[in-house]
Amino acid sequence: MADSGGHPESEELTxxxxxxxxxxxxxxxxxxxxxxxxxxxxxxxxxxxxxxxKATRTHHFRVLREAGLIRQIDYGNCRKSQLRRAxxxxxxxxxxxxxxxxx
Amino acid sequence: MADSGGHPESEELTxxxxxxxxxxxxxxxxxxxxxxxxxxxxxxxxxxxxxxxKATRTHHFRVLREAGLIRQIDYGNCRKSQLRRAxxxxxxxxxxxxxxxxx
DNA sequence: CGGCAGGTTTGATATACATCATACCTAACC
DNA sequence: GGTTAGGTATGATGTATATCAAACCTGCCG
Numbered sequence: 212m213a214d215s216g217g218h219p220e221s222e223e224l225t226x227x228x229x230x231x232x233x234x235x236x237x238x239x240x241x242x243x244x245x246x247x248x249x250x251x252x253x254x255x256x257x258x259x260x261x262x263x264x265k266a267t268r269t270h271h272f273r274v275l276r277e278a279g280l281i282r283q284i285d286y287g288n289c290r291k292s293q294l295r296r297a298x299x300x301x302x303x304x305x306x307x308x309x310x311x312x313x314x
Numbered sequence: 315m316a317d318s319g320g321h322p323e324s325e326e327l328t329x330x331x332x333x334x335x336x337x338x339x340x341x342x343x344x345x346x347x348x349x350x351x352x353x354x355x356x357x358x359x360x361x362x363x364x365x366x367x368k369a370t371r372t373h374h375f376r377v378l379r380e381a382g383l384i385r386q387i388d389y390g391n392c393r394k395s396q397l398r399r400a401x402x403x404x405x406x407x408x409x410x411x412x413x414x415x416x417x
Numbered sequence: 418c419g420g421c422a423g424g425t426t427t428g429a430t431a432t433a434c435a436t437c438a439t440a441c442c443t444a445a446c447c
Numbered sequence: 448g449g450t451t452a453g454g455t456a457t458g459a460t461g462t463a464t465a466t467c468a469a470a471c472c473t474g475c476c477g
Contacts, residue, residue, distance in 0.1 A: 226416040234333040288444040305408030313329040391474040
């Protein structure tokens with residue numbers, strides 16, 4: 212089961228939703244940006260300058276979260292995103308490198 | 315440009331269409347099956363026992379072909395599919411292993 | 418020749434997806 | 448308190464995608 216924030220557990224990460232998520236160029240861009248940051252880095256949604264409305268942005272970050280690619284931490288009026296790097300690397304070794312190399 | 319059969323050149327392989335293609339479970343299954351075969355193996359579409367109609371099958375194989383994942387060879391009344399293994403492995407190292415490990 | 422099996426094409430349909438505008442929530446700041 | 452900034456929720460819309468049925472093509476086989 213996913214936690215209350217809609218984050219799947221590490222053991223629940225499956226390739227299908229992950230591929231669905233990163234098939235979208237905007238979402239792939241977000242993952243690539245986060246992968247370039249040092250591990251554990253947090254960024255808020257608006258820092259990615261996506262060329263879409265706020266609502267659409269929320270939608271994309273939700274897909275990334277539900278696929279298990281990012282963890283979102285609620286700070287009240289601000290929500291920061293963190294790449295679930297180690298878990299992804301364990302379950303899907305090479306995936307992040309692939310995205311980075313083709314970003 | 316793609317050749318007359320709709321196959322992109324090796325240099326034209328891009329991650330976007332590839333991910334779009336393997337995001338679908340049926341298509342991912344086909345790629346995994348082909349990846350399990352010895353290199354260069356050819357299989358006709360109907361040998362995958364996909365639970366869809368012939369027309370839908372044609373559609374899925376077309377997506378795989380246009381993404382550059384498979385090469386389709388026309389034998390007149392039969393069309394065989396071949397994984398473009400070396401080209402994929404060169405451009406996107408680890409991708410096939412990832413699919414195989416999660417099939 | 419006539420049928421059959423493997424595939425494609427076309428046209429239709431239904432569902433999923435990306436997108437936006439609007440309204441709303443929460444904390445910070447003046 | 449009012450405003451502003453970051454984000455979410457809802458509802459609507461347009462487009463893409465998956466799906467199928469029906470008609471067709473190609474080679475093979477009886």
